[in-house]
Amino acid sequence: MTIFNYWGKTRLRDTAGGDDYHLLCWHSLDVAAVGYEMVINNIYHVTDYFSLYGLTDRDKAAQFFAWVLCWHDIGKFAHAFQQKYRHENFSTLNDTTKQYEYAHHTELGFWLWNDDLCEQSDLFPPATIAPYKIKQILSRWMSVVTGHHGRPPEAREVCNHFRPQDSQAAHQFLLQIKALFPLLAIPDEWAHDELKSRFKQLSWLFSAVTVLADWIGSDTRYFPRVAAPQPLEDYWTQALSNARTALSALPAASPVAPFTGIGNLFPFIRQPTPLQKKALEIDISAQGPQLFILEDVTGAGKTEAALILTHRLMAAGKARGVFLGLPTMATANAMYARMHQTWTALYQPDARPSLVLAHSARHLSDAFSQSVWFTDPHHSARPDEPNAWAQGCAAWFTDSNKKALLAEVGVGTLDQAMMAVMAFKHHNLRLLGLNGKVLLGDEIHACDAWMGAIVENLVETHARFGNSTILLSATLSQSQRSRLVAAFARGAGLKDEAPVLGLADYPWITHATSEKINHIPVATRPQVERSVTVSWRHSEQDCVEAVLQAVRQGDCIAWIRNSVDDAIAIYDRLVNSGAVARENILLFHSRFAFSDRQRIENKALAWFGKESHAPRAGKVIISTQVLEQSLDLDFDQMISDLAPIDLLIQRAGRLQRHIRDRYGRVKEDGGDERHAPELIVFAPEWNNDPPADWLSATLRNSAYVYPDHGQMWLTQRVLREQGEIRMPQAARLLIEAVYAEGIELPEGLIKASAEQEGKYYCDRAFAHQQGVNFAAGYISGANISLPEKLSTRLAEESITLWLARVINGDVVPYAQGEHAWEMSSLRVRQSWWNKHRQDFTPLEGPALKRWLETQHKTEAIVLVLNNAEDETYSPEMGLTGKRG
Numbered sequence: 001m002t003i004f005n006y007w008g009k010t011r012l013r014d015t016a017g018g019d020d021y022h023l024l025c026w027h028s029l030d031v032a033a034v035g036y037e038m039v040i041n042n043i044y045h046v047t048d049y050f051s052l053y054g055l056t057d058r059d060k061a062a063q064f065f066a067w068v069l070c071w072h073d074i075g076k077f078a079h080a081f082q083q084k085y086r087h088e089n090f091s092t093l094n095d096t097t098k099q100y101e102y103a104h105h106t107e108l109g110f111w112l113w114n115d116d117l118c119e120q121s122d123l124f125p126p127a128t129i130a131p132y133k134i135k136q137i138l139s140r141w142m143s144v145v146t147g148h149h150g151r152p153p154e155a156r157e158v159c160n161h162f163r164p165q166d167s168q169a170a171h172q173f174l175l176q177i178k179a180l181f182p183l184l185a186i187p188d189e190w191a192h193d194e195l196k197s198r199f200k201q202l203s204w205l206f207s208a209v210t211v212l213a214d215w216i217g218s219d220t221r222y223f224p225r226v227a228a229p230q231p232l233e234d235y236w237t238q239a240l241s242n243a244r245t246a247l248s249a250l251p252a253a254s255p256v257a258p259f260t261g262i263g264n265l266f267p268f269i270r271q272p273t274p275l276q277k278k279a280l281e282i283d284i285s286a287q288g289p290q291l292f293i294l295e296d297v298t299g300a301g302k303t304e305a306a307l308i309l310t311h312r313l314m315a316a317g318k319a320r321g322v323f324l325g326l327p328t329m330a331t332a333n334a335m336y337a338r339m340h341q342t343w344t345a346l347y348q349p350d351a352r353p354s355l356v357l358a359h360s361a362r363h364l365s366d367a368f369s370q371s372v373w374f375t376d377p378h379h380s381a382r383p384d385e386p387n388a389w390a391q392g393c394a395a396w397f398t399d400s401n402k403k404a405l406l407a408e409v410g411v412g413t414l415d416q417a418m419m420a421v422m423a424f425k426h427h428n429l430r431l432l433g434l435n436g437k438v439l440l441g442d443e444i445h446a447c448d449a450w451m452g453a454i455v456e457n458l459v460e461t462h463a464r465f466g467n468s469t470i471l472l473s474a475t476l477s478q479s480q481r482s483r484l485v486a487a488f489a490r491g492a493g494l495k496d497e498a499p500v501l502g503l504a505d506y507p508w509i510t511h512a513t514s515e516k517i518n519h520i521p522v523a524t525r526p527q528v529e530r531s532v533t534v535s536w537r538h539s540e541q542d543c544v545e546a547v548l549q550a551v552r553q554g555d556c557i558a559w560i561r562n563s564v565d566d567a568i569a570i571y572d573r574l575v576n577s578g579a580v581a582r583e584n585i586l587l588f589h590s591r592f593a594f595s596d597r598q599r600i601e602n603k604a605l606a607w608f609g610k611e612s613h614a615p616r617a618g619k620v621i622i623s624t625q626v627l628e629q630s631l632d633l634d635f636d637q638m639i640s641d642l643a644p645i646d647l648l649i650q651r652a653g654r655l656q657r658h659i660r661d662r663y664g665r666v667k668e669d670g671g672d673e674r675h676a677p678e679l680i681v682f683a684p685e686w687n688n689d690p691p692a693d694w695l696s697a698t699l700r701n702s703a704y705v706y707p708d709h710g711q712m713w714l715t716q717r718v719l720r721e722q723g724e725i726r727m728p729q730a731a732r733l734l735i736e737a738v739y740a741e742g743i744e745l746p747e748g749l750i751k752a753s754a755e756q757e758g759k760y761y762c763d764r765a766f767a768h769q770q771g772v773n774f775a776a777g778y779i780s781g782a783n784i785s786l787p788e789k790l791s792t793r794l795a796e797e798s799i800t801l802w803l804a805r806v807i808n809g810d811v812v813p814y815a816q817g818e819h820a821w822e823m824s825s826l827r828v829r830q831s832w833w834n835k836h837r838q839d840f841t842p843l844e845g846p847a848l849k850r851w852l853e854t855q856h857k858t859e860a861i862v863l864v865l866n867n868a869e870d871e872t873y874s875p876e877m878g879l880t881g882k883r884g
Contacts, residue, residue: 002169002172002229003024003025003172003176004023004025004229005090005169006023006024006025006076006082006169007021007023007024007076007082007087008021008022008023008024008025008027008073009021009022009027009225010022010085012085016220017220018220018224018225018226019224019225019226019227019228020087020225020227021085021087021225021227022223022224022225022226022227023226023227023229024073024077025173025232025235026223026235026239027073027217027218027223028069028070028072028073028173029070029232029235029239030217030218030223030239030242030243031069031070031072031213031214031216031217031218032066032067032070032177032217032239033066033217033236033239033240033242033243034069034216034217034243034246035066035069035209035210035213036063036065036066036240036243037062037240037244037247038065038209038212038213039058039061039065040059041247043247043250044208044209044406044432045435045436046206049202049205049206049209050065052198053190053195053199053202054187054189054190054195057183060183060184060185063182063183064125064181064185064186066180066181067125067180067184068141068144068145069145069210069213070173070174070177071142071146071174072145072146072148072210072214073109074108074109074112074113074117074146074170074174075104075105075106075107075108075109075110075111075112076108076109077112077162077166077167077169077170077173078108078112078158078161078166079095079161079162079166080100080103080108080158080161080162081108082166083095083097089227100160101158103156103158103161104149104153106146106147106148106149106153107153107154107155107156108161109142109153110142110143110147110154110155110780111155111156111157111158111159111161112162112167112170113138113139113142113146114139114142114155115159116167117170117174118135118138118139118142120171122175123171123175123178124138124186125178125184125185125186126184126185127185127186127188128188129186129188129190134186136196137186137190137191140199140203140777140779141206143203143777143779143780144203144206144207144210145210147207147778147780148207148210148214149211149425150211150402150425150426150428152207152778152779152781153780154781155780155781176232179232179233180232180233199777200774200775200776200777201464201465201774201777203778203779204428204431204432204774204777204778205428205435206778207428207778208428208431208432209432211426211428211429212429216243216246216247216250221246222242222243223239223242223246251352251354253320253408254347254351254352254353255347255348256315256320256346256347256348257311257315257345257347257349258315259311259314259315259316261280262280262304264345265307265308265345265346266307266342269301269304272301273300273301273304273305274507274523274524275294275296275301275302275305275507275509275522276301276304276305276308278520278522279294279305279306279308279309279312280312282509282511282520284309284313284316284318285316286514286515287514288466288492288513288514289462289466289467289488289492289513289514290313290318290469290511290512290513291468291469291470291488291492291510291511291512291513292306292309292469292470292471292509292510292511293470293471293472293473293476293481293484293485293508293509293510294306294470294471294472294473295473295476295481295506295507295508295509295510295731296474296506296507296508296728297474297528297727297728297731298474298528298653299527299528300507300525300528301525302442303442306442306470307342307440309470310322310346310440310470311345311346313468314346314438319437319438319467319468320408320436321346321353321407321408321409321410321436321438322346322410322437322438323358323409323410323417323433323434323438323439323440324412324440324442325412325413325414325415325417325418325439325441325442326411326412326413326414326442327413327414327442327443327446327447328413329359329360330601330631331442331443332357332358332359332411332412332413333357334631334632335411336355336357336365339355339409339411340355340367343355343409346408346409347408353408353409354397354407354408355407355408355410355411356398356404356405356407356409356410356411356412357404357411357412358405358410358411358413358416359401359412359413359415359416360401361594361822362412363822364819364822401416402426402429402430403429403433404416404433405417405429405432405434405437406432406433407433410433410437415792415793416430417430417434417441417458418451418455418458418792419792420433420458421454421457421458421461421771421772421774422770422771422772422790422792423771423790424790427772431461435467436467437467438467438468438469438470439458439459439467439468439470440469440470440471440472441455441469441470441471441472442472443472443473443474444472444473444476444480444484445473445474445475445476445477445646448763448794449760449761449763449764449794450763450764450766450767450793450794451792451793452480452483452764452767453763453764453767453768454767454770454771454792455484456484456487457487457767457768457771459484459487459488459491460487460488460490460491461491461774462491463487463490463491463492464490464492464774465491469488471484474653474731475645475646475649475735476735477646477735477736477739477740478500478501478735478736478739478740479739479740479741481498481501482497482498482500485498485510485512485517486498488512489512492512492513492514494512494513494514494515494516494517496512496516498510498517499519501519501732502732503733503736504729504732505519505521505732506728506729506731507522507523507524508520508522509522524728524729528727528728529727529728529729530656530677530726531677531724531725531727532652532655532677532678532725533676533677533678533679533723533724534678534679534719534722534724534725535678535679535680535681536680536681536683536686536720537680537681537682537683538682538683538684538685538698540682542682543559543570543639543680543682544574546639546680547559547574547580547620547639548579548580550620550636550637551579551580551584551618554617554618555617555618555636555637555674556608556616556617556618556619556620556621556635556636556637557619557620557621557638557639558608558620558623558627558635558637558654559620559621559622559623559638559639559640560625560627560628560638560639560640560651561622561623561624561641562624562625562641562642562643562699562702562706563624563701563702563704563705564589564590564591564878565701566641567587567588567589567622567623567624568587568589568877568878568880570622571585571587571877572877572883574620582876584618584619585619585620585622586600586603586604586607586619586620586621586622586623587600587621587623587876587877587878588600588601588604588621588623588624588626588627589623589626589878590624590826590827591826591828591878591879591880592826592875592878592879593803593814593815593824593825593826594815594822594824594825594826595815595816595817595823596878598823599875604621605631605633607619607621608621608633608634608635609631609632609633610632610634610657610658610666611666612634612664613664613665614664616664617664621635627654628647628650628651633654634654634656634658634660635654635655635656635657636656637655637680638651638652638654638655638680639679639681639682640652640679640680640681640682641681641682641683641699642681642682642684642695642702642712642715642716643706644706644711644712644715644738645711645715645718645719645734645735645737645738645739646735646739648679648681648715649725649727649731649734652677652725655677655678655679656674659671659672660672660673661673662674681716681719682699683698683699683716684697684716685698686720689746689747690713690746690748690749691748692748692751692752694709694713694748694749695709695712695713707752707755707756708752708756709749710745710749710750710753710756711738711739711753713745713746713749714738714743714745715738717737718734718738722734763794766794770790797829797830798827798830799827799828799830799833800825800827800861801826801828801833801861801862801863801879802824802825802860802862802863803815803824803825803826803862803863803865803873804824804843804862804863804864804865805864806847811843811847811850811851811862821855826878826879828879833861836881836882839872839881839882840863840872840881841864842862842864843862843863843864848862871883
């Protein structure tokens with residue numbers, strides 16, 4: 001058989017795009033041509049990576065990369081693969097179908113190299129080094145190119161998947177293509193230990209560029225299927241032309257603008273805050289990666305200070321872009337809206353940089369959807385995997401979160417960056433996207449033990465690749481700070497450790513380089529100094545009375561509850577009592593359909609947002625933790641269930657957040673004319689020697705949500721001692737009074753706290769196990785011990801529910817408008833669903849089957865709501881199940 005008897009792509013997924021099939025040799029040359037042009041034009045900095053690998057001649061690097069990419073699909077020469085598609089032009093049409101144990105073509109290709117082709121020295125590039133060293137070098141590259149589906153190939157025994165003629169055809173093709181690359185050679189330097197070690201790190205980036213080359217080379221808009229044989233030289237010339245056209249549709253790299261001061265970035269800032277002034281002054285001239293930890297209170301301008309540092313680093317040639325990672329999708333959406341005012345100022349005026357929103361629900365953001373721009377009206381790509389390619393320019397970043405981080409500026413959940421260091425499929429693309437960027441993590445204190453360990457791995461890896469990180473927090477503990485600095489030190493090769501700071505060392509900047517750690521005190525901005533009195537209530541009835549008193553006074557008030565069920569119960573109690581008019585009270589929690597959640601968020605902003613005025617008087621919101629971080633709200637009074645100290649500080653930050661006059665109008669300057677702020681905390685009666693059920697006896701659901709009851713007791717103790725939350729002066733004192741190591745606890749709480757401490761270290765250990773073994777390089781077997789299912793969050797399993805109505809026999813979504821089904825969905829804890837599933841009417845039988853087919857899903861839980869007011873779900877109360 002000849003090389004022209006093997007197909008590489010077919011029309012099975014794409015009825016347009018050329019002939020019935022695309023010869024395997026042509027697809028291999030398509031991908032090779034894309035790789036060649038990527039090196040020639042330094043697309044995604046692949047030329048720079050070759051320079052770091054010691055190959056500085058661009059033409060030689062381009063020819064080597066093109067040659068090695070010709071090997072990426074050699075596994076498709078296997079008969080096991082070829083019999084998947086039968087055509088009259090191939091002998092397989094008449095073959096008896098043979099049953100093979102399934103093996104992916106990446107594994108087939110890796111086996112073919114290891115078991116056969118690695119011994120065929122006539123296939124190797126010219127070199128003056130020992131043959132065994134050539135084989136070692138090429139073996140490392142074969143892991144990179146055959147593992148082009150987002151993970152290194154697995155080594156499997158699949159010899160029976162190839163017939164002798166299949167191996168011969170692969171050999172024939174690989175021998176013939178050498179003539180296309182006259183400059184092909186293996187540099188002597190690649191055999192040196194230093195470059196062998198360097199390749200292990202660079203292999204992750206080369207592997208990501210290989211994925212992109214395969215995706216682009218699979219696009220039938222630019223590489224239509226060709227079934228006819230022709231000389232390889234002729235097709236190579238055609239493939240290069242097609243590659244140049246394909247790559248011209250990619251977003252062009254944007255040149256960075258020089259840093260000319262704060263006014264260009266933020267023209268609205270007339271007087272920089274002390275933190276922002278420090279960001280303007282810090283010496284960033286050190287070579288290599290840098291770490292900045294900015295600790296200051298809400299309102300100190302941390303985000304602006306971080307972006308000042310970011311632009312300075314970019315203008316100094318130390319970065320090309322930035323990714324801002326937030327703790328939630330809601331906070332990411334809010335940051336995305338803020339960045340719309342700033343991101344273009346980071347680049348030259350004639351540039352067209354991309355600002356991408358990176359999280360799983362970004363398509364529901366009208367602002368983001370409307371910002372996408374296109375250079376090609378077609379959308380016909382059919383690579384090996386669906387949805388791997390989209391239109392040109394900025395739209396090219398939008399079809400997959402795997403590619404989103406490749407945009408110059410990204411805003412999203414921190415999870416998107418965390419996946420770069422976890423063994424998710426195509427994590428290497430995220431790593432490539434982050435490389436050369438400043439990683440900016442906001443509200444970093446929100447990370448639990450599991451996320452914290454992964455973020456530390458991310459900071460370490462980001463530094464090891466030579467990149468800088470900026471972390472922001474108002475309530476970072478000493479232990480968190482020390483671990484983050486230690487992670488950076490491991491990646492940057494720094495020997496110093498972060499010292500323990502004094503209780504007065506706040507606000508503070510920690511600046512670490514590969515040489516030393518700088519400690520920079522920051523002055524307090526007078527406008528953000530505040531003291532919030534803390535008072536206590538020990539029964540729900542006392543809290544209800546406080547709500548009613550606020551309403552009578554014409555104040556607006558929030559009560560933040562620790563569980564959804566508690567929030568629903570108190571909302572129901574207030575409404576049914578008639579003491580608060582239904583139109584003056586909102587319930588906000590996580591068990592609302594997305595459409596209702598958006599409506600409630602908008603209403604909360606109208607009532608309690610910065611510009612709210614007349615609607616505020618007498619308004620009430622009962623909420624869960626969703627209010628802590630996502631929205632810029634401002635309340636006259638606040639009640640909170642007892643929670644860990646950092647969360648109470650966060651919640652108190654929404655108490656009299658903006659300066660207002662006595663009528664509720666925002667003031668530009670002067671003092672607040674409302675009564676002094678007071679945080680009412682609903683908590684158990686204080687007990688110096690509490691029993692084991694101290695918390696659960698009063699706040700049963702809170703005891704479940706925050707199982708470290710020792711931290712809860714320490715929080716109550718320090719707030720009773722201080723009598724106030726005084727920021728920034730007492731910030732470090734409050735945090736360390738709860739989170740410092742070695743604090744003695746009452747005997748009744750030791751067991752619960754010991755259990756949580758054990759869980760903390762188990763979670764961290766488990767998180768470390770989920771990390772990618774970067775030290776080994778992109779090779780087979782490096783991460784084979786990882787479980788099939790990975791997550792960036794270690795929380796109780798949750799499920800998605802879809803709300804529907806049946807109208808005239810048709811199943812229609814609960815919500816209306818664009819993305820109606822997705823706007824009708826919500827997520828709930830698996831345990832809650834197991835307890836309440838009997839309360840609901842699920843869609844079943846043929847109706848469910850039709851719905852699944854229409855929505856292209858294999859399984860789902862669709863809940864049918866009554867057309868009248870449903871007792872299990874309402875737009876005011878969300879998903880409740882049957883109550884009573």
